[in-house]
Amino acid sequence: MTLSPVAKAKETYTLLKDKILNWGRAWSLWSVHLCTGCCSPELMAVSCSRFDAERFGTLPFPSLRQCDLLFVLGVVSEKMAKRVKLIYDQMPDPKYVIALGDCAISGGLWWDSYCVVQGIDKVVPVDVYVPGCPPRPEAFIQGIMMLQKKIQGKEV
Amino acid sequence: MPVMRVKFGPQHPISGHLCLALDVDGDVVVNIEPDIGYTHRGLEKIAENRNYVQAVPPLERANIVDSVHMVLGYVEAVEELMGVEVPERAKFIRVIMAEMSRIASHLYWLCLMAVAVGLETMLMWPINDRELLLDLFEMYTGARITHSFFIPGGVRRDLPQGFKEQTFRALSYLEQRLGDYDRMLYQSYTFKIRTQGVGKLKPQEAIKLGLVGPSIRGSGVKVDVRKDEPYAAYDQLEFTVPTGKVGDSYDRSVVRLREMEQSISLIRQALERLPSGPIKAPAPSSAPKGETYSRVESARGELGYYLVGDGTTRPYRLKISSPSFRNLPAMGYLSKNVPFADIPVILWSLDLWPLDMDR
Numbered sequence: 216m217t218l219s220p221v222a223k224a225k226e227t228y229t230l231l232k233d234k235i236l237n238w239g240r241a242w243s244l245w246s247v248h249l250c251t252g253c254c255s256p257e258l259m260a261v262s263c264s265r266f267d268a269e270r271f272g273t274l275p276f277p278s279l280r281q282c283d284l285l286f287v288l289g290v291v292s293e294k295m296a297k298r299v300k301l302i303y304d305q306m307p308d309p310k311y312v313i314a315l316g317d318c319a320i321s322g323g324l325w326w327d328s329y330c331v332v333q334g335i336d337k338v339v340p341v342d343v344y345v346p347g348c349p350p351r352p353e354a355f356i357q358g359i360m361m362l363q364k365k366i367q368g369k370e371v
Numbered sequence: 372m373p374v375m376r377v378k379f380g381p382q383h384p385i386s387g388h389l390c391l392a393l394d395v396d397g398d399v400v401v402n403i404e405p406d407i408g409y410t411h412r413g414l415e416k417i418a419e420n421r422n423y424v425q426a427v428p429p430l431e432r433a434n435i436v437d438s439v440h441m442v443l444g445y446v447e448a449v450e451e452l453m454g455v456e457v458p459e460r461a462k463f464i465r466v467i468m469a470e471m472s473r474i475a476s477h478l479y480w481l482c483l484m485a486v487a488v489g490l491e492t493m494l495m496w497p498i499n500d501r502e503l504l505l506d507l508f509e510m511y512t513g514a515r516i517t518h519s520f521f522i523p524g525g526v527r528r529d530l531p532q533g534f535k536e537q538t539f540r541a542l543s544y545l546e547q548r549l550g551d552y553d554r555m556l557y558q559s560y561t562f563k564i565r566t567q568g569v570g571k572l573k574p575q576e577a578i579k580l581g582l583v584g585p586s587i588r589g590s591g592v593k594v595d596v597r598k599d600e601p602y603a604a605y606d607q608l609e610f611t612v613p614t615g616k617v618g619d620s621y622d623r624s625v626v627r628l629r630e631m632e633q634s635i636s637l638i639r640q641a642l643e644r645l646p647s648g649p650i651k652a653p654a655p656s657s658a659p660k661g662e663t664y665s666r667v668e669s670a671r672g673e674l675g676y677y678l679v680g681d682g683t684t685r686p687y688r689l690k691i692s693s694p695s696f697r698n699l700p701a702m703g704y705l706s707k708n709v710p711f712a713d714i715p716v717i718l719w720s721l722d723l724w725p726l727d728m729d730r
Binding site: 247248249250251252253255256257259260263264265277279290292294295298302324325327328329330331348349351 | 381382383388408409410411412413416417420428429432435436479482494495496498499501502505515516517726729
């Protein structure tokens with residue numbers, strides 16, 4: 216079966232649109248500057264001179280209305296979990312979440328604490344998990360690169 | 372115009388994990404109410420459910436930028452309760468690590484202070500220099516910021532080969548960089564105009580509010596646990612306690628810069644005078660019945676641990692008196708009838724670290 220020229224053009228357009236949009240999204244991941252726990256000094260190290268996550272297009276940005284990436288930086292208490300949900304809801308689509316540190320993944324060191332959420336995936340959907348307490352900057356950057364691969368393989 | 376309530380944080384690049392409820396009248400802040408507890412983890416309860424050595428890693432996370440001092444205070448309290456005498460070499464190693472942690476913490480503070488006044492270049496410089504110290508920590512302990520390296524009785528391992536030389540190299544580089552910071556930030560017009568006269572605190576007021584650490588020393592009150600009640604090997608080393616004159620945000624910043632210089636000299640002295648011998652004394656696994664209070668001078672000020680033992684392997688009660696929590700009242704006191712733009716400057720001149728505050 217051969218496609219008509221119009222259908223062919225349409226298909227090419229859809230394919231290209233997906234590719235271009237995903238390429239753009241993957242390389243301009245602006246992250247919300249929300250510190251929930253003690254991984255925040257490592258975010259500072261990652262976004263500054265030596266490790267420089269801006270090479271991969273990730274930049275902590277003050278306004279969450281223009282962000283598409285949420286770093287959950289470590290331990291999330293019950294009080295902070297409400298804020299995390301609120302901030303996630305306010306971000307425009309498409310949005311991605313990276314859970315950093317053992318505490319954000321499963322409660323980690325605070326497994327028997329009375330006020331810590333045991334895993335942030337109970338509150339917001341998570342795309343990439345980065346283990347470590349706190350994760351090294353290299354692991355941090357690997358998490359970002361994994362998310363970029365995930366975005367580029369996805370249909371719009 | 373009616374007074375409006377604005378929430379500042381926790382999603383804000385300057386406030387970190389802290390939330391401040393501000394009552395603003397136009398651009399003037401009338402009243403301020405700190406809303407803390409966003410990172411509360413129940414540390415004191417967790418320490419009761421761990422044995423004396425297991426409690427070290429959770430406690431360290433209370434103040435991750437200055438993690439060495441968090442552990443040092445706890446370990447000193449446990450040793451006092453158990454009646455363990457620490458070997459001389461371990462005491463000197465503790466001083467070296469504690470002072471390295473103090474410099475790392477002050478450099479981290481310097482970045483945030485520079486961002487608070489709007490100088491982005493100074494965000495990049497100190498954080499890159501802090502990596503030098505983190506490299507040294509990594510060489511010695513294997514971890515960048517969470518070492519869990521002190522245990523009741525001493526330290527875990529001896530200094531590795533080549534550590535001394537690399538530390539001396541890093542210190543001479545840092546010393547030169549501190550001069551750069553002085554010229555680049557402290558003498559700059561922008562920094563002076565944003566910090567001089569902002570958040571002025573007289574010595575009497577500072578004492579009345581119960582401030583600790585560089586915040587009270589900026590007002591000219593000479594209080595330092597390292598001098599007043601020496602722990603580890605501080606009684607064998609020479610250093611001065613820098614103080615400010617006016618008590619504004621600028622003076623508090625200058626005190627921290629001078630403290631870094633003193634820390635560099637302390638590390639040099641400790642490395643040169645490092646005695647040989649064992650690094651660890653045997654410590655029992657359980658503490659006898661009794662109570663103790665130990666304090667250390669952390670980067671943010673006096674850090675106290677109240678520890679009660681009941682004869683078992685776990686603490687009966689552990690109370691942490693953290694420096695950030697003790698400096699918090701000054702935030703409310705200083706933020707009355709000031710412009711909104713001065714709030715980040717006052718906040719960071721007190722160096723409040725919310726994780727330490729909430730515990």
